[in-house]
Amino acid sequence: MTDLTPNRRAVLASAAGLIVAAAIPLPGRAKQEAWPFAPNAFIRITPDNIVKVLVKHSELGQGTWTGLTTMVAEELDADWAQMWAENAPANVQLYASSIFGVQGTGGSTATPASWLPMRQAGAAARAVLVEAAARAWGVPGAEITVSRGVVAHQGRSSDLRASFGELVPLTENVVPPADPILKTPDQFTLIGRDVPRIDAPEKSNGTAIYSIDVVRDGMLTVAVARPPKFGARLVEFDSATALATPGVRRVEQIPTGVAVYADDTWSAFRGRDALDIVWDETGAETRSSDEMMTVWAEAARTAPAVAEDRGDVDAAMASADEVIEAEFRFPFLSHAAMEPLDGVVELSLDRAEFWMGSQWQTSDQNEAAARFGVPPENIAINTMLTGGSFGRRTTADNHFTAELSEIAKAAGPGAYKLIWSREDDMRGGYYRPLTVHYMQGGLDAKGNIVAWRNNVATQSLLADSPFEQFIADGIDGSSVEGSRGLPYRLPNARVALATMESSVPVLWWRAVGHTHTAYATEVFLDELLERGGKDRVQGRLDLLDAEDADRHRGVLERVAEIADWQGPDAGNGIARGVALHKSFGSFVAMIADVSIERDEPRIHKVWAAVDCGIAINPSIIEAQVAGGLGFGLSAAMFEEIRLLEGGDVDRWNYDAYRIMRNAEMPEVEVAIIESRLSPTGIGEPGTPPIAPAVGNALRALTGQTPRRLPFVAS
Structure with missing residues (x-):
């Protein structure tokens, strides 16, 4: 059997072999390589026994190469050591996302969009190899097994074995099945395991090319x-x-x-x-961000476009025994990615x-x-x-x-x-929009929530873009996502939007609208539960009323279990806060332990429970939840882009735009809910719940709710 070549990238660059892919031109190469077989667009197998996966979704550090390659390797029954990946070329006919209809990566969709196509590609390739071996050996295909990259037949008078690479020359006249049989979850050997990240070696040794x-x-x-x-x-x-x-x-x-x-x-x-x-x-924007914040706050009070309306909010609010108001303010934020x-x-x-x-x-x-x-x-x-x-x-x-x-x-x-220099990027706009939420909640005599109002004032991300067609009835869905469709039983609830205008270019930022809506809704809900004398965890559990309430309940109960929730007072000057939020199809609950040190919040530990369907690679899920909450925590703690009077941006680099340091990162414990449901996004759902979990802990600690982010004034 052919040994694996140590330098897999060199092999892939030079060797011809089976391409389980359409014949497509490769950018940067002088001529089209001659591949003997092409049943689909995602897999190549070389005679040197390397399986290369063409990944149609960009690897941005979120583990796409590894996750999608795992799907292929699972159905192919390959050995993980023989797998490799690279980004597919731009070709919308071959590589369009099943969700967007075009080739692209965003909205935590790479995994759910690839769940069936990549597994089908692997299963089709496996079927080709099995049929090629069956023909060569003169045995029924049903008697052939594939395991860890070895195709084998064991009979009374035979013990036949071949690597994928050795079968490559025999596949030329084999037609791949149009609808290959896929494994059931109980048959998985790679999916659900912590296989090593494919891109880790070259990113660690400095050979990765950007x-x-x-x-x-x-x-x-x-x-x-x-x-x-x-x-x-x-x-x-x-x-x-x-x-x-x-x-x-x-x-x-x-x-x-x-x-x-x-x-x-x-x-x-x-x-x-x-x-x-x-x-x-x-014609330039000359207002300061403080001036805009004042205008936005006034507009939020009377937001005109109704995004969600249940019951009679005005009547319920008027008859409530107590009405609580709150206003939450969120600044412009830079993406601040390490690579401009x-x-x-x-x-x-x-x-x-x-x-x-x-x-x-x-x-x-x-x-x-x-x-x-x-x-x-x-x-x-x-x-x-x-x-x-x-x-x-x-x-x-x-x-x-x-x-x-x-x-x-x-x-x-x-x-x-x-x-673009770091300064170009920091002062170049395309920020998360400046946003204000105006909240009202009505309680009855027993402390139950009888009325809920959430008005949002923010810039539209879709206006004046090719996506403007998705604005319906004056509502840009990305402005209110996470505010409407809450999982809680709120019989009288209204969500409204005031779309604001500015020359500052704005853009989706990790988790998009959920980054501010989760804070406003979960912190305000926490305040209402406290005012009504309810436990923050049990109060949420009692209110769950959505179609997917069981999944919300599952993560909330699990995080309470692993954190040993006994209430907001953890003792020794530490308070606890909890938050629950669904975004991009995934459910996340968090509990944070917080104290005050040197006049700044200190987050000691965060517990998180996540339900994202089948866990392709648990270690990557844990890393994405930890990275997502670290990203959101950094923004909630310190980050802010400010426009000065006259419209000048005052922060151009990391020396002024404070990012959370490694020493400030809390300990993180992640529990993944076991599931057989199709996988959902994980790149973004870890970001929204962390800020409200910390905000709720700070209120429990100090008696004051942080109404304006970041928590640490700069």
Whole structure:
């Protein structure tokens, strides 16, 4: 049997073999490789016994390569040691998401969208190998077994064995089944196990290639001078000093500003600094974020667009024994991913090739095609590994691809690398929107909730974008997701929206609307339960009334069990807070232990219970829950983008935009609910519940509810 080659990537780059994939052009390769068999678009098997999976969803650090490859390996009955993965090329016909209808990654959909297609691909490949062996050995296929990459037949007079690679030459005339038989959960041997992450070795030893690492012959590096205020426009510029800067080769005006082309990054940045530019700021956003917050808060009181309405809220509120009001304020937030935007384009006369951390390949491909005036098939996109995104690389206006395309158009055929500095990204907008929630709750004489009002004021993420068509009756669903459809029994409830206007470009941010709605709803509910004399956990359990109440109940009871919930007072100056929230199809409950140290909250431990259907890889789920709550906790504790009076952004880098440090990260314990249901998203659901869990603990500790985030004033 063929031994595995130690250098799997070298084998994959050079060896021909079985491709269980459609014959598609590979970006960056001089010619199409000759593959003998192609039943679907996801798998290649080389004679060297390597199974390579073409993953259509971007690897952003969330474990997509590993999760989707596990699905294939499970149905293929492969040995995990022979598996490898790489990003699929941009091809909407082959790699469209079953949820979105285009090729892209977002909304924690990679796993649920791939659950059937990737398993079917693996099962089809297995069937091909079994049939090839059956024909070669002259035995019935039903008598052949496959285990850990070995195809075998054991009979009275035979003991036949072959690796996948050895069977590759025999598969040419085998037709894959259209509807292959899939395993049942009790047959899984890889799904549900902590298999090692496929991308861990190269990310650990420094060999992983990101967009910034790409170098092409004759490539110039480009930095762009963009308007200093949102909505400002270019009037004129003088490039003489910039062109005199060593290393600078040319300066061009493009739609987003002025592009400086240089031999290297340092020269490009120095040349940009030397530009003399006049901007027209008459149409710019000049309000400070504090001014906007005041306007938003006033609008929230009378939000006009009704997103949800049950019962008679006004009458119930008027007859309530007690009415409680609250206002919650949320600032602009940067995504602050470790890798800022960067990418490379190589332009020839009638085609262009990109290397970039694309998160929305179809949209990026179409944008570039429109900019260059060529068909989409003339645009090749190599999706690179990405050093974080959290929504930043999924923009409705494709602004980074558009800017990179315009840079190439302005300079002509050649190779160009565009780099956004950390400061460019921090002051460049595309923030989580500034938001205000106005809440009202009515209690009866027994402390029961009889009325609930949640008014939201925020900017729309969908307006003036290709997704505007999904705004219905004045409601951008991403503004109120997590506010409506609560799992609790609230007989009289109304959710309303005031959509606000600003020149500040906003964007979805990890968990999107749930990041503010979970805080407002779970903290306010906690206040009402406390005022009504209810236990925070049991009070929630008693209110659960949704169709999926059993799954909400399951995570809440489980987290209370592992944390040994006895109430909000944990003793020794530590208070506990709880939160429950569903997002992206997954259910998460958290309990946080919090104290005050040196006038700042100190989060000691967080317990989390999660129900995300079948757990493909428990260790990745645990990592995503811990990473998601760390991301949300950092924002709740410290993060804020502020616009000063006049519209200037006051925070440009990590020295001023405080991020939670490793030493501030709490201990995390995650319990995964056992399930046989289809998997749901996990990249984002760990983020929404952490802020309200900590906020509720802080109220229990201090008697005061944090009404404005972040908790630590800056």
